[in-house]
Amino acid sequence: MMTEKKRFANYILIGIVLIVSILTFTTNPMTISHKINEIVYMVIIVFLLIVVFRKDTKLIKIKEAEQRLTTLINSMVDFVNFKDGDGRWIEANEFGLKLFQLEGVDYRGKKDSELAEYTSFYNEALIYCEVSDEEAWKNGKTTRCEERLPMPDGTFRVFDTIKVPLYYENGMRKGLVVIGRDITEKQITEEKLRRTEKLSVVGELAASVGHEIRNPLTSLKGFVQMFRTDTKDERQKYYYDIMLDELERINHIVGELLILAKPQKISISEHSVNTIVKDVMSLLETQANMNNVALNYEENENHFIECSDNLLKQLFINVIKNAIEASTPNGEVSVTVKRHSPEEICISVIDNGVGFSEDFLTRIGEPFYSSKEKGTGLGLTVSMKIVEQHGGSMNFRSEKEVGTTVDIILPITHPFLSNHA
Incomplete structure (x- = not known):
């Protein structure tokens, strides 16, 4: 970028050229009045050049400050958005545009409801933003809340959202600053x-x-x-x-x-997950028949992982048994073993039973918290501990009167030392 000294030198050069041009093309006799006019012209030219130079300098500084601000907000891992008093977007960082699938959209000057037309997935979320913004305006002060945003992969992200309303001296709405920080991992x-x-x-x-x-x-x-x-x-x-x-x-x-x-000493070695699952399903087949529930197993490639086979048997018994007991008569429990990623496998247990409420899912795995009349909740607590011992994770998806899916994700290579506590 051209330095201030170079630009000033250019303006001086332009001024000299203009002055020389005036002197060169003056054909009238050099009377005193003509000389005075030339001097006045020169002074006016110099004055105008100084004014233009100052305004140009201010404009460049404003652009530099704007560029620094843009670089700053784009480097943030938070969603940052500036809106005017009518809720029209003025500026948003790259994280926010990517979050709402608005990359490449000319968003400036548009309201949330107008931007909702550009993304079908976040249509409702953007429309709700206008409602949430209005609450911040009514409060008349900084408003903070947690908002859950759905992701295309079916998960949810939780954002700690701060909205700061700005006003003119006469009380009219000036603008709204919105900052949303992803606190999902923290939660x-x-x-x-x-x-x-x-x-x-x-x-x-x-x-x-x-x-x-x-x-x-x-x-x-x-x-x-x-x-x-x-x-x-x-x-x-x-x-x-x-x-x-x-x-x-x-x-x-x-x-x-x-x-x-007490800590359980486990011996880690390579085992076929498919074989362990099939052994457990054979063991629970009698109980499934007594409950009039069909057990289905989706056979595909054989997956070997480093694990404790005894602990995994206990894990699968707890989860599949729960699925059988949650199923309605003539129900079905399906178990699949498949590759989740190059380093992980996923064992899914799916039933079409009574399902669970969202409130129950938030507390699932707590000791002594169970949906069963005589349940203790310890079965899932133990199961989650076994998964944790293997460096994996358990995910629950459920809908009332539709069914429940439990995804058990385990690493192929055990992340901890063998025979550890």
Whole structure:
């Protein structure tokens, strides 16, 4: 870019050329009045050149400042948007344009509802922005809120959005500054921390009382079995069977608590996920038949990963069993194993059962939180811990009266050391 000194030199050169031209083309006799006129012309030319130079300098500085501002907002990982008092877009950074699929659109001077016509996917989201902006104007001060924005891949991103209304001295609307920061990962991290704290509490509880419960439980179970064997009264046998079932249920709960209470040493080696899944489905086939639910398995290429086969069996038993129990009569549970990425595989368990509400999905996996009448919620808590031990993730998608899909994503190469706690 031309420096200020060079531009000033150019203006001086132009002034000299103009003055010389006036002197050269003057043909009238050089009277005193003519000389005065020439001097006046020269002064006017110099004055005009100085004025033009100053205005040009200011304009260049404004453009430089605008360029710096544009570079700044485009380097931000937040959505930044400036609107006028009528809600028309003045400036938006590249992140925001890409976020709303408005790249290449001449957005300046258009309202959100007008820009909504350029992107079918974010049509409703942009229209809602006008409603949200109006709330900020009514508040008359900086407004902060969390907004969930859908993504083309079916997920949602959460934005911490700040809207700052600006006014003229007479109170008229001047403009609106909108800044949205993606806090999705932060919320996920906070949620993981909360769950870890809850697991820690459950673990401490289990460690202190688990064994104390199991020891008398074994004695009670033994005596009930002995009484059942000795009695000939069928009515009493019926009651003893109920007692044994309930004692077994308590024993199962204590077992799950103990799994959460102490670190489990796992041995990692290469196993076929397809084989593990098929073994589990064979094991649960009887329960599926009793619930009048069909089990389907989609066979494709065999996938080998580094894992603990015993823990994965427990994981798949918990998830598939939940799907069977959530299914309606004549329902269907489908299991697929496929490549999720070059480094990961995805095991999907899909049922067409009762489904879950969005509120339930936000708390899924919490200890003692379950949709079942006699459920403890520990099964999914243990399952999520097993997935975490393998460096994977579990994703839940559900719709009431439609069904639920559980995606278990596991790395092919185990990210941790073998035989770790």
